[in-house]
Amino acid sequence: MSGVRYLWMGLTALLVTWAWNGADIQPMQLFANADNILEYGADFLPPDFTDWRLYARETITTVQIAICGTFLAVIAAVPFGLLSAENVVPSVIYQPVRRLMDACRAINEMVFAMLFIVAVGLGPFAGVLALAVTTAGTLGKLFAEAVETIDSQPVLAIRATGASRLTEIIFGVLPQVTQLWASYVLYRFEANVRSASVVGMVGAGGIGVVLVEVIKGFQYAQTSAVLIILIGTVTLTDLFSAYVRKRIA
Amino acid sequence: MSLYRRGMDSDAIRISDCSKSFGGHRILTQISLRIESGERVAIVGPSGSGKSTLLRLIAGLECVDRNSGDIVVLGHPIQTRGRISKKIREVRTRIGVIFQQYNLVGPLSLLTNALLGAAGRTPVWRMVTGRIMPSDLQAARDALSIVGLSDHALQRASTLSGGQQQRGAIARVLVQGAHVVLADEPVAALDVESCGRVMRHLVELNESRGVTLLITLHQLDLARRHCHRIVALKSGKIVFDGTPESFDDAVAQQVFAC
Structure with a gap:
C-alpha cells in the first residue's frame, strides 16, 4: 500500500518539476529586482480618483453588460437545459444539444469577445454577446443537472391525467427546479460582473477599457483607483447575490 | 360523453392475457381480468406480487410484454401487444390515478394541483396564462370543499400533511371527472385517522358518482370492509377472485404464505 503511495508522490513531484521548467519559474527574480518592484509598487499610491466620474460611468456599463449577458444567456439556457436532460428528451436530442453547450463553454469569453468585436464592432454589445454565449453553455448544463434530479413521480401523475408533454414539463418539471435555477442565475451573474471587466x-466596453488604458499609459495611481472601484463593485455584487440566494433558498 | 356510455354498456376494464417482465424477471404472468362498470375491487397480495405494476399497465404508464395481450378501458384500447395506443391521452382523461406517495407537485398550490386534473382537456396556453374555464375552476373549488381542504387551497402542496396531500390527489381526480379510478396503495403511508378519511372519499366516489374503483391494498381488513370484490395476486398470478365473504382467513393465509 505504502509503495503505491510513494509511487504517486514521485509521479506528482515529476509532474510539477516538468511543468516548473516549462513555465520558466525563476523565484530569485522576485528578489533580484526587489528595488524595482518596490518602486513600481510605490507608484500605485496614493490612488488617484480625479476621473472618478468616468470610472463610475464605466463601472455601471460593466454591470449593465453583466446583466444583459446573463439575461440573454437565461433565455437560451432554459431550452438548452430542458433539451439536454436525460429524463426529458431521448439521447438523439440531448447528445447534440450537450455538445453544442460544450462548445459554448470550451472557448473563453475573452476569445468570444474578440470575435464579436470583429462582428459588431468595439463596445459593450460585443461584451454582452461574449458573456451570453459562454454563460448559456454553463447555465444550460447546470439547469439540465437540476432537471435530472427532480422527483419524476409528480410528472407521472400529470401524465396520467392525459396532459400533453408540454403541460407535464411546465407544471411538473419547472416548479421543481425554478428555485435552484434562480440561484444558479444569480451565481453566474456574480461571475459575469467579474468577467465583464x-x-x-x-475593447468590449466597460471599466476594462479604462483599466487597459491606464495600465498601458503607466498611470499607476489611476490604475489603483480603478482596481479599488472594481473590487468594491464585485464585493457589492457578491453580497447582493448571496443575500438574494439566501432569501429564495 | 360517448366514452362514458360505452363504458357503461360493457366492462370498465378488460385485461386479456397480459404479461410483464422487467429485465428478464417476470412480474405478471398471463393476467386476464374483467372489471364491470361501477364495481369496487380490491387487489391484494404480498409485496412484489405485481399489484402496482398491474395498475400502471392499466393506466398505460408501462407497456405489457410484446408477445402478450391487450388492455381495454371504457371500450378504448390502452395497449396491445406491448404498444401503447395512439389515443392514450384521450382515454387517460377518463382514468384517474391515485398514488401511494400522493405525487402532488410540491411547490404548487393545492388549488393548482387540483386544477391539473383538467390538464388533459385544457390547452397548454390556457393553463399557463391562467385562463382556466370557469367551470373547471369551480370544479376545483368544489372538489377541495368535498375533501375538506378549502382552507388550504392556496397553500403549497409540500407544506401539507400526508393525509391532506392524498385528499388533494382525490380532489385532482374529482376535477378530472374520471370514470375509472386506479388507486395504488392510497393509504399505505397514512395514519389511522387519515386512512379512514381517504377510504371514505374513495368509496364515496364509487357510490355517488358511479366511478369504477380499482384499489390495491395490503391491509386485508380494509379490502374486506370497503370492496365488493377481492382479487388476490401471488407471484404475478391471480390466485383468488371473489367476494370479500369468501376471502376467509384460510384463503388469506394461502395468498400471503411464502
Whole structure:
C-alpha cells in the first residue's frame, strides 16, 4: 500500500518539476529586482480618483453588460437545459444539444469577445454577446443537472391525467427546479460582473477599457483607483447575490 | 360523453392475457381480468406480487410484454401487444390515478394541483396564462370543499400533511371527472385517522358518482370492509377472485404464505 503511495508522490513531484521548467519559474527574480518592484509598487499610491466620474460611468456599463449577458444567456439556457436532460428528451436530442453547450463553454469569453468585436464592432454589445454565449453553455448544463434530479413521480401523475408533454414539463418539471435555477442565475451573474471587466480589456466596453488604458499609459495611481472601484463593485455584487440566494433558498 | 356510455354498456376494464417482465424477471404472468362498470375491487397480495405494476399497465404508464395481450378501458384500447395506443391521452382523461406517495407537485398550490386534473382537456396556453374555464375552476373549488381542504387551497402542496396531500390527489381526480379510478396503495403511508378519511372519499366516489374503483391494498381488513370484490395476486398470478365473504382467513393465509 505504502509503495503505491510513494509511487504517486514521485509521479506528482515529476509532474510539477516538468511543468516548473516549462513555465520558466525563476523565484530569485522576485528578489533580484526587489528595488524595482518596490518602486513600481510605490507608484500605485496614493490612488488617484480625479476621473472618478468616468470610472463610475464605466463601472455601471460593466454591470449593465453583466446583466444583459446573463439575461440573454437565461433565455437560451432554459431550452438548452430542458433539451439536454436525460429524463426529458431521448439521447438523439440531448447528445447534440450537450455538445453544442460544450462548445459554448470550451472557448473563453475573452476569445468570444474578440470575435464579436470583429462582428459588431468595439463596445459593450460585443461584451454582452461574449458573456451570453459562454454563460448559456454553463447555465444550460447546470439547469439540465437540476432537471435530472427532480422527483419524476409528480410528472407521472400529470401524465396520467392525459396532459400533453408540454403541460407535464411546465407544471411538473419547472416548479421543481425554478428555485435552484434562480440561484444558479444569480451565481453566474456574480461571475459575469467579474468577467465583464475582463472582456472590456479587449475593447468590449466597460471599466476594462479604462483599466487597459491606464495600465498601458503607466498611470499607476489611476490604475489603483480603478482596481479599488472594481473590487468594491464585485464585493457589492457578491453580497447582493448571496443575500438574494439566501432569501429564495 | 360517448366514452362514458360505452363504458357503461360493457366492462370498465378488460385485461386479456397480459404479461410483464422487467429485465428478464417476470412480474405478471398471463393476467386476464374483467372489471364491470361501477364495481369496487380490491387487489391484494404480498409485496412484489405485481399489484402496482398491474395498475400502471392499466393506466398505460408501462407497456405489457410484446408477445402478450391487450388492455381495454371504457371500450378504448390502452395497449396491445406491448404498444401503447395512439389515443392514450384521450382515454387517460377518463382514468384517474391515485398514488401511494400522493405525487402532488410540491411547490404548487393545492388549488393548482387540483386544477391539473383538467390538464388533459385544457390547452397548454390556457393553463399557463391562467385562463382556466370557469367551470373547471369551480370544479376545483368544489372538489377541495368535498375533501375538506378549502382552507388550504392556496397553500403549497409540500407544506401539507400526508393525509391532506392524498385528499388533494382525490380532489385532482374529482376535477378530472374520471370514470375509472386506479388507486395504488392510497393509504399505505397514512395514519389511522387519515386512512379512514381517504377510504371514505374513495368509496364515496364509487357510490355517488358511479366511478369504477380499482384499489390495491395490503391491509386485508380494509379490502374486506370497503370492496365488493377481492382479487388476490401471488407471484404475478391471480390466485383468488371473489367476494370479500369468501376471502376467509384460510384463503388469506394461502395468498400471503411464502
